[in-house]
Amino acid sequence: MKSSTKISNAVIRRLPRYRRILEELKNKDVERISSSELGALTGYTASQIRQDFNNFGGFGQQGYGYNVQSLFTQIGLILGLDREYGMVIVGCGNLGQAIANYATYYKKGFKITAMFDVNPKLIGISINDIEVQDYELLDGYLRNNPIDIGIICTTKNSAQDVANKLTAGKVKGIWNFAPADIEVGEDIVLENVHLSDSLNALAYYISNRDQQ
Amino acid sequence: MKSSTKISNAVIRRLPRYRRILEELKNKDVERISSSELGALTGYTASQIRQDFNNFGGFGQQGYGYNVQSLFTQIGLILGLDREYGMVIVGCGNLGQAIANYATYYKKGFKITAMFDVNPKLIGISINDIEVQDYELLDGYLRNNPIDIGIICTTKNSAQDVANKLTAGKVKGIWNFAPADIEVGEDIVLENVHLSDSLNALAYYISNRDQQ
Numbered sequence: 001m002k003s004s005t006k007i008s009n010a011v012i013r014r015l016p017r018y019r020r021i022l023e024e025l026k027n028k029d030v031e032r033i034s035s036s037e038l039g040a041l042t043g044y045t046a047s048q049i050r051q052d053f054n055n056f057g058g059f060g061q062q063g064y065g066y067n068v069q070s071l072f073t074q075i076g077l078i079l080g081l082d083r084e085y086g087m088v089i090v091g092c093g094n095l096g097q098a099i100a101n102y103a104t105y106y107k108k109g110f111k112i113t114a115m116f117d118v119n120p121k122l123i124g125i126s127i128n129d130i131e132v133q134d135y136e137l138l139d140g141y142l143r144n145n146p147i148d149i150g151i152i153c154t155t156k157n158s159a160q161d162v163a164n165k166l167t168a169g170k171v172k173g174i175w176n177f178a179p180a181d182i183e184v185g186e187d188i189v190l191e192n193v194h195l196s197d198s199l200n201a202l203a204y205y206i207s208n209r210d211q212q
Numbered sequence: 213m214k215s216s217t218k219i220s221n222a223v224i225r226r227l228p229r230y231r232r233i234l235e236e237l238k239n240k241d242v243e244r245i246s247s248s249e250l251g252a253l254t255g256y257t258a259s260q261i262r263q264d265f266n267n268f269g270g271f272g273q274q275g276y277g278y279n280v281q282s283l284f285t286q287i288g289l290i291l292g293l294d295r296e297y298g299m300v301i302v303g304c305g306n307l308g309q310a311i312a313n314y315a316t317y318y319k320k321g322f323k324i325t326a327m328f329d330v331n332p333k334l335i336g337i338s339i340n341d342i343e344v345q346d347y348e349l350l351d352g353y354l355r356n357n358p359i360d361i362g363i364i365c366t367t368k369n370s371a372q373d374v375a376n377k378l379t380a381g382k383v384k385g386i387w388n389f390a391p392a393d394i395e396v397g398e399d400i401v402l403e404n405v406h407l408s409d410s411l412n413a414l415a416y417y418i419s420n421r422d423q424q
Contacts, residue, residue, distance in 0.1 A: 012413055012416055012417075013409070013413060015412070015413075015416070016406070016408060016409035016410075016412035016413060017406070017409055019412070020393075020406075020408060020409070021393070024393075078416070079412050079413075079415055079416045079419075080415045080416050080418065080419025080420065081412065081415060083419070085415060085418070093310070093313075094306045094307070094309040094310035094313060095306070095307075095310035095313075095314075097306040098305070098306035098307035098310050099407075101305075101306060101307075102307075102391070102407055103411075106368075106391050106408065107408065107411060109415075110411060110415075148418060149414065149418070156318075172418045172421065173414050173415075173417065173418045175410070175411065175414055179314070179318050181232070181233070181236075187421075189414060189417040189418050189421060191410055191411075191413060191414040191417075193405070193407070193410055194228070194229070194232075195311075195314055195405070196228060196232060196318065196319065197225070197228035197229055197232070198228075198387070198403055198405055199315075199319060199322060199387065199403075200227070200228035200231065200291050200293065201224055201225060201227075201228060201291075201403060202361065202385050202387055202401060202403040203291055203292045203293060203297060203321075203322075203385075204224055204227070204290070204291045204292050205224075205385065205401040205403075206292065206297070206360060206361070206384045206385045206401050207291075207292025207295070208292065209384065209399075209401060
């Protein structure tokens with residue numbers, strides 16, 4: 001395994017969805033599932049699903065389908081979910097607090113260890129037992145605490161400065177929610193959540209539907 | 213135009229990104245741009261870009277490139293951004309408030325007209341001059357006010373119930389932030405923002421980088 005540089009981004013993007021749906025099946029005590037059933041649940045075709053899983057060596061068995069628990073575990077391993085990721089949040093307004101709640105309640109394996117802001121009204125308050133610290137302290141914090149993921153929840157204008165500080169502090173990845181195209185070095189993994197792109201696509205489909 | 217049912221989802225998904233980058237160029241008074249320059253800014257290849265724009269009849273001119281203002285306007289028209297979309301938010305915790313701020317400050321053409329929650333502590337407060345109403349009033353509000361987009365910012369467990377009420381209230385699209393796979397009728401456009409999929413993909417790329 002893990003010669004995964006050959007696996008296309010499109011496949012990697014589908015794996016979390018498979019895993020999410022397998023988790024729900026697992027919670028409903030479903031033990032096995034065929035590629036067509038999985039297709040109905042994910043919206044992908046059965047042949048797409050078989051192809052995707054073949055990238056990693058199959059998992060399935062002709063006439064039996066896939067073992068839900070085992071497939072769930074395998075996909076988790078491929079996604080690197082067999083370890084814990086330390087995360088800091090920069091920007092603790094509504095969005096930062098929402099992400100903190102989300103990570104705390106829904107994402108086992110992803111642990112927020114510190115939160116930072118420039119706003120004196122936010123510095124010192126506690127969010128899920130983590131005290132918001134002055135943004136000035138971010139550099140020092142990262143020097144003393146190796147962190148996997150920096151989460152940017154600031155305004156557009158501050159995002160690049162935060163990204164630079166996170167980079168200097170040697171985070172491995174940045175999860176960016178600011179509506180800005182930030183630039184980072186090649187050794188940093190950047191994942192943008194562009195709400196604008198999502199909303200504009202929604203508008204397109206609505207406006208196209210109207211005209212059909 | 214607008215026989216766009218033939219345009220692939222992948223192309224539609226790239227258009228908002230083109231438009232975002234063209235807007236930044238426009239703000240910097242850039243008048244024209246070649247497909248290779250646009251490639252460097254978007255991360256797509258020049259040939260991909262030319263192919264994408266050919267779907268809509270070109271826009272470009274050999275040896276001149278693209279006119280930034282005109283391309284920006286054209287893509288906006290294709291995306292249906294030449295009109296206003298009325299939106300309601302259901303769930304006014306941190307996430308709902310963050311989305312309300314985002315739409316108000318960053319998204320011209322998308323107007324939040326009402327917000328709803330079940331929490332007595334939130335009902336009655338104002339967010340960007342919009343008063344949070346009791347969720348019980350959602351049905352009646354939608355009956356009297358045709359709304360384009362319903363935004364779900366509730367917990368996982370409430371999401372389907374909200375989606376059902378939005379559907380009964382004849383919204384055209386749902387923008388779902390709850391970590392749940394909700395089901396809607398075929399005449400409703402559903403756009404999910406699955407934070408989990410995004411974070412899991414980030415973890416994959418980090419964990420794979422570590423092992424190279």
